[in-house]
C-alpha cells in the first residue's frame with residue numbers, strides 16, 4: 001500500500017465508539033497540497049485500558065530532567081519501585097571534569113525513602129528529613145533534589161517544608177519537586193515541574209564570571225550514549241564555550257551560571273522549552289532551536305549558531321570544520337547508504353526524537369512513513385505558533401506556571417547578548433530562526449501519518465498496513481516489532497550504542513541501522529522444512 | 538566507580554533509613570510477571586501510567602520479550618475521587634480491543650492509598666461471557682516484588698481453583714516461584730521425568746521466552762491454561778517452591794480445595810533438588826528414574842573434579858530470598874564461603890535460615906541481612922573484601938568499584954541476555970552454576986596472573 005492510500009478511519013474502525021472518537025483526533029495524515037498542519041490532539045489523557053507507551057510525571061521530572069544532574073543527590077520520596085526503575089535505565093552518561101571530581105558524582109546511585117505502610121498512615125515527612133540528614137552526613141553533596149511519587153500527594157506530606165528545614169539545617173540547597181505520577185497526562189508534566197524548580201532555585205544563583213567570547217548552554221540534551229559530549233566537542237572546536245548541557249552530564253555548579261551565557265541552544269524542545277522561554281523573559285537570553293541529529297541538520301545548526309553571532313572568523317571556522325568532518329565521514333556513510341536507501345521506517349518516541357531522527361534517516365536515503373510522540377504537545381507537531389490557541393484543561397491547569405518578570409539587575413536585551421543591533425536581531429526572529437520551533441509536520445512526507453500517543457493496537461495495525469523495514473521505538477515495543485518480523489531500534493537508549501550526534505555519530509547510527517536490517521538471522525525465520533522447494537536456495 | 542561512597546566504611550548507624558541502591562523493587566512488577574504466566578492473560582495495572590510503564594520496561598529488559606499490560610491511566614481527578622470509573626472503562630476497553638481470556642488486575646501504591654475496593658468494582662464491571670477478571674492487592678509500601686508475585690499467585694488460586702469433590706487425581710501442582718521460564722521448564726521436566734503429570738502456574742515458559750516465528754501472537758502459546766488452573770483443585774498435592782513466592786498460594790489452595798502443599802525450596806543446588814525429587818517420590822510412590830540418577834551423579838562428579846577451583850573462596854550473595862537461600866546452600870556444598878548474604882525483601886526467617894545453614898557448615902564471621910541494600914553490602918566489602926559477587930545486574934557497580942568479579946544470577950539482569958532461557962534449577966542447573974562460577978574465577982586468575990604463572994592447563 002502506498003502512503004497516500006491509508007485511511008485513518010479504517011485504522012480506528014474496530015475501537016469502541018468513544019475510543020474511536022478520541023483516537024481519531026490524535027491521528028493526522030499529511031496532505032502537502034492542503035498547506036498548513038491540521039490540528040492534532042495531544043497532551044490529553046490516555047483512555048483507560050489502552051496499552052500506551054506513556055510514562056508518568058515522576059519519570060519526566062526525576063527520570064528525564066533532574067536525575068542526570070551528576071553532583072546532586074536525587075532522593076525519591078515514596079515506596080521503593082519508582083526510584084528503582086529510574087536507576088541507571090536511561091544511559092545519561094556523566095563523568096568527572098575540572099569542576100566536579102569523581103567523589104561528587106552520584107548519578108549511578110539510587111536513593112529512596114522506601115516508604116512503608118506506617119509512613120503512608122502517619123506521614124513520611126520525618127523519614128524524609130532523616131534520610132536527608134543521613135545522606136548529607138555520609139556523602140556531603142553540594143545540593144539535593146527531592147522528588148515525590150504518587151502516594152505522597154495523597155497523604156499530604158509537605159515536601160516544600162521538609163526541604164526548607166533541611167536547607168536551613170545543612171546549609172545546602174534542597175530542592176523539592178512535587179512530581180507525583182498522576183499529575184498531568186504523561187512525562188511532560190514532570191518536565192515542566194522540573195523546569196520550574198530549576199529555574200526558581202538554581203539558575204541565576206551563580207556569581208562567577210565565565211570565560212569565553214561566545215558562551216552557550218545546550219538545553220534539552222541528555223547525553224544518552226554520550227551524545228552531548230560529541231556536540232560539546234564540536235562546538236568548542238569551532239570556538240564556542242559550552243557552559244552547561246541541560247541536563248546530560250550537567251553539574252549543579254554549572255547550572256547556577258546558566259544565565260551567564262550569550263545564547264541558549266535547544267535540542268529537545270519538549271522537555272526544556274520552558275527554561276528557554278523563562279530565561280528569555282527573566283534574563284533576556286535568546287534561544288535557538290538546533291538539531292544535531294543528522295548530517296544536514298548538524299550543518300544547518302552550526303551555520304545558524306554562527307549567524308547568531310555574526311562573527312566572520314567564527315563563520316569561516318564553522319565551514320572549515322564542516323568540510324573536514326564531511327570528508328571524514330562521507331566514504332563510510334556511502335557504504336551504509338547502499339543498504340539503507342529506499343527503506344521505510346516508523347518512529348514512535350518521546351517528544352522530539354521522532355522529528356530529529358527523520359533528518360538522519362533522510363541522510364541515509366530512508367523515509368519515515370509514520371511518526372508519533374508519546375508525550376508531545378500540539379506545538380511539537382504543528383509549530384510554536386499554535387501555542388496561544390492551545391486550551392488548557394483540568395490536567396494541565398494543575399501544573400504551576402511561573403510568571404516571571406525581567407530581572408531588575410540581570411536582564412539585558414536579547415540583541416545585546418548577541419552583541420548585535422536590534423534590527424538584525426528582529427530580522428533573525430522574523431526569519432523563524434531565533435525563539436521558534438516549527439514542529440514535525442513540515443518535515444513529514446506527503447501522505448505520511450502523524451500519530452500522537454500511539455497504542456499497541458494501532459502500532460500493530462500500522463505495521464500490517466505499511467510493512468515498514470524498521471521501527472524506532474522504546475523497549476516496550478521493541479520486541480513486539482521483532483516478533484512481527486520487523487527490525488527495531490530503541491531510540492531512548494540506542495540499544496546501548498551511540499553517540500549518534502553530529503557527523504561521526506551519524507556513521508555509528510548508520511552502521512547500527514545497516515546491521516539491524518541485514519543481520520543474517522532475519523532470513524532464517526522459516527525453517528527449511530517449511531520452505532517450498534523453489535524457495536530454498 | 539562509586540567514588541562518592543566514603544573510602545572508609547561508614548559506621549553502621551550512619552545509614553538507618555530508606556534504601557541506597559536497593560535489592561528489591563515494588564510489588565506490582567511481581568504481580569505482572571505472575572499474571573503473564575496465565576495463557577491469554579493481560580495484566581492490568583490499576584494506577585497511573587508510570588507504574589505500568591516502568592514494570593513493563595523492567596520485565597522487557599530482563600527477558601528481552603514483550604511484556605504486555607494495560608493501565609487505568611489515573612489522572613489527578615481519579616486520584617481524588619477514586620479509580621472505579623477508570624477501572625470499569627479500562628475493563629470494557631481491554632476486552633473490546635485486546636480480547637484477552639482473562640484480565641489480572643493488580644493495584645499500585647496510588648490505588649491502595651486511595652483505598653479502591655477492587656472486588657466491588659469488578660462485580661460492577663461489564664465482563665463478557667466466558668471471560669475472567671481476577672485481582673490481587675499489591676501495595677508497594679509493604680514487602681517487595683516477591684510479595685507481589687506471591688499475592689498474584691494467591692489471587693489466581695482464590696479466583697480460579699476449584700475442587701469437584703471427587704478423589705484427587707494422581708497429579709502434582711507446581712508453584713514454581715519467581716524464577717525464569719528456563720527454570721520453570723526444568724522443574725517441570727524433572728517432575729515429568731518421574732512419570733508424574735503436573736499443572737504448573739504461573740508458567741511463563743513460551744511467554745517470556747517465546748520463539749520468533751512467522752506470526753506475531755499478542756498472547757503467545759505458553760502459559761497455564763485457565764481450565765488447568767481450575768482443575769488444580771483436584772490435584773493430589775502442590776509442590777510449593779519458595780516460601781516467599783509460593784507458600785501463601787499453596788496454603789490458600791489447601792484451605793480452599795484441600796490440596797496439601799509441600800513447602801520446598803526452589804530447587805537450586807543438589808540438596809534442594811534432592812528435596813524436590815524426594816517429595817515427588819514419596820508423594821506419588823514413584824521410583825526415581827535412572828536418567829535423573831545419572832544427572833545427579835554428573836553433578837557430584839563435576840564437584841569432585843573441580844572443587845579446587847572455587848573451594849574456600851569468599852562470596853557475597855544478594856537477591857531474592859527464595860533464590861538466595863538455596864543458592865547459599867549450594868555454595869556451601871561447593872565448599873565456598875558465603876561471607877555476606879543479603880536480600881532486600883523483608884522477613885526475619887531469611888536471616889534465621891541462612892545463619893543456621895552457616896552454623897551447620899561451621900562457617901563463622903559471615904554477615905546476613907534481610908531488608909538490606911547494596912550500599913550496606915558495599916560497606917561490608919570495604920571492611921573485608923570477597924572473591925566473588927553473585928547477584929543481579931545492580932551489583933556491577935560494586936564489582937567495578939572493588940574489582941571483584943560478578944556472576945549474574947536472579948532478577949533483574951538488564952545487561953546480559955539468554956539467561957532467562959537457561960536454568961539454574963535442577964541438577965542441570967547445578968552444572969550451569971558450577972560452570973559460571975568456576976569460569977569466572979579462572980578468567981580472573983588468567984587475567985591477573987604474572988606471565989610465568991599463566992598456564993595452559995587448569
Ligand code: SF4
Nearest residue numbers: 081082563588646677
Ligand atoms: S508508585 Fe508504587 S507501584 Fe508505582 S512504581 Fe512506585 S512503588 Fe511501584
Ligand code: SF4
Nearest residue numbers: 268271350351352353
Ligand atoms: S528527546 Fe525525547 S526522550 Fe529525550 S527528553 Fe526529549 S522528549 Fe524525552
